[in-house]
Amino acid sequence: MHQTIGTCRWIYNKFIEINQIRYENKLKYMNGYNFSKWLNNEFIPNNPDKLWIKESASKAVKQSIMNAHRAYQDAFKKQKGFPKFKKKQSTGSYYLIGNIHCERHRIKLPKLGWIRLKEKGYIPNCNIKSTTVSKEFDRYYVSVLVDERPKSIFKSLQTEGIGLDLGLKDTLFTPNGVCIKDLRKNKRLIILNKSLKRQQRKLSRKKKKSNNWFKQLLKVQRLYRKIKHIKQDIKRKSILSIVQKNPQYITIENLNIKGLTKNRNLSNAFQQVGLGYIVEWLKQKCYEYGIELRQVNRFYPSSQLCSQCNHRQKMPLHKRIYKCEQCGFEIDRDINASINLKQALDYTVIV
Ligand SMILES: [Zn+2]
Secondary structure, three states: OHHHHHHHHHHHHHHHHHHHHHHHOOOOOOOHHHHHHHHHHHHHHHOHHHHHHHHOOHHHHHHHHHHHHHHHHHHHHHOOOOOOOOOOOOEEEEEEEOOOOEOOOEEEEOOOEEEEOOOOOOOOOOOEEEEEEEEEOOEEEEEEEEOOOOOOOOOOOOEOOEEEEEOOOOOEEEOOEEEEOOHHHOHHHHHHHHHHHHHHHHHHHOOOOOHHHHHHHHHHHHHHHHHHHHHHHHHHHHHHHHHOOOEOEEEEOOOOHHHHOOOOOOOHHHHOOOHHHHHHHHHHHHHHHOOEEEEEOOOOOOOOEOOOOOOEOOOOOOOOEEEOOOOOOEEEHHHHHHHHHHHOOOEEEOO
């Protein structure tokens, strides 16, 4: 699997390299289909040292070519920059289309044969349409797309709509109170973060790329992964508890997610745990549960309005309590915002 991921990355980069050279020499773009033909009929026969390409599942290689081709098509259409080379990372994946056999405790992958699964009976063993094999540090994951009727979901009686205020510190507020508390105050995460810092310090003291350094790196990566999974779990469970109440609708703010995730402190693999993740997961669950998901206008002043009398006043970030200058109403800043979202009339339905 590790080798196939590497081969797919190499092929992806080769596609870009070839097209860069062609571009510089004012030659026409070589599309995915022609590249595939060239690779198999010319390049590999003339370069016996590249025979290892053939050791990986041909479907995975083909898919990697198509990914690169698609990236170029996007660049042409949207006049974006050309695709960039993929760097060697401790994470990666490859994609397979077609029927794959799976049993309760094992899955059969092309070129690899039967592979034992850690979580038994988890993957449905019929009608697998496509498969993604991914690597995250020292663990491998397989995910499958199956053609199956959705399971019917138990629905409780419909309750009134709610507003969700997405705080900046991984918090989530509803008109009834806090739904996700500040994750930085979670005791388990505090302990894990402390030990992460300690292990990172140890890593920085080791000679780079030495055996001990790699061992220590793995320790750091495992801790990262653990923290990420705990955060994900908290978020998923909170969102589930919201949709299971079967509200008439859910209204969220319009966040400029791109602007928020520009924070480069986290590596790519962990960015998905942020606010964008909450929104994506919420979309998914609203779709499954048939709940209308609304998003207010970008300039809707959810934190400045009084949820009782609609009076508008400035609310600097440090003010945690909303105290209305007009009617004297007092309420927590974020809960006030979530009530305003619930009451908002100017919105777009996104699910
Ligand atoms: Zn008021």
